[in-house]
Structures are given as C-alpha cells and as structure tokens.
Amino acid sequence: MSATIQEQSNMPNPPQESKKSEDTLKDMYLTFRLGDEDYAIEIRYVTEIVGMQRITEVPDMPGYVKGVVNLRGQVIPVIDMRLRFNMIDRPYDERTCIIVINIKNRQVGLVVDTVNEVRMIEEMNVSPVPKAGGNSMDYISGLGKVGEEVKILLDTNRLLFEQELPEPGVG
Numbered sequence: 001m002s003a004t005i006q007e008q009s010n011m012p013n014p015p016q017e018s019k020k021s022e023d024t025l026k027d028m029y030l031t032f033r034l035g036d037e038d039y040a041i042e043i044r045y046v047t048e049i050v051g052m053q054r055i056t057e058v059p060d061m062p063g064y065v066k067g068v069v070n071l072r073g074q075v076i077p078v079i080d081m082r083l084r085f086n087m088i089d090r091p092y093d094e095r096t097c098i099i100v101i102n103i104k105n106r107q108v109g110l111v112v113d114t115v116n117e118v119r120m121i122e123e124m125n126v127s128p129v130p131k132a133g134g135n136s137m138d139y140i141s142g143l144g145k146v147g148e149e150v151k152i153l154l155d156t157n158r159l160l161f162e163q164e165l166p167e168p169g170v171g
Helices: 002-010 014-025 135-139
Strands: 028-034 037-042 046-051 065-071 074-080 097-103 106-112 114-120 140-146 149-154
Touching (some): 028 106, 028 149
Antiparallel strands (some): 028 037, 028 114, 065 074, 140 149
C-alpha cells in the first residue's frame, strides 16, 4: 500500500505544476540597457531574444513603431524603446537586439541597445515610482534595487495600446 501512495505522490498535478512554474519565474527579470540606464521586464513575458532583423515599415504608425519583422513566418510589430521613451535615436549596431515579448496573447518586438542578463529582483527590493509626471512614468511599475544599482522595472501591459499595433499579417 505504501508503494501505491508513493507512486501517487510522484504523479504531477497539473494545477500545482503550473503554479510551481509561475513561482519559479516570480521576481525574475530580463535586464537590458537603453542609453546609460538599465531597465527590466518580467521574464514571464519574454518569448525570445533575436538579433536585428530587416524591419518593414508600416505607414501611419506612431514614430516609435518601427514596423514589422517576419520571424519564422510570423509577422511581429517592432517598437524602438529609445523612441518610445523619447530618448535620442541612435544607429543600430551589433549589440542592438529585439526582445520578443507576449502581451495579451500578441507578440511584440522591443528594440533595445543591449540585453544584460536575467536577474532576480525580489519584491522587497522594489520601490514605488516617484510621482514626477511625464508619460514615460506610466510604463514604469517600480524601481528595483540590485546592490548599489537601480533597475527601472517596466510594466509590459502599459508599453503600448492595442490601436498602436499593426494588425497581424500586415507586411
């Protein structure tokens, strides 16, 4: 009888496995650089990181939406994060890459200067955003303290609005 109980206890329970998987991603962030600052997004939204691709421009889009890329047959809109945050534009180089994220079941590419690493930033090390104004504050969910450094934590759900994305299949 104890062997049967042991076997049953080793069987995965899908809801618990899903919860366990979510728990392992809790407080995990992909950090990247824009200009002189480090930013971070929750790793659970990241699908993949790819090098720069040929971007097809789509007319009548906000300036920070660079266009779309064809990634293995899937057309994905691409946002230049420097332009999204009203930073000075700069030419893309060998370190520039696209972070592909999933927002509300849609894939979107974020062009960043360089990807740093995956870091754990525990909730107790996250400070609220100071009330200062400016549109870019809307996209910041908190400030993560990592040693002596501060990482700007982005709220991926607020980075863009549905009407700003080209429809899938455009391009």
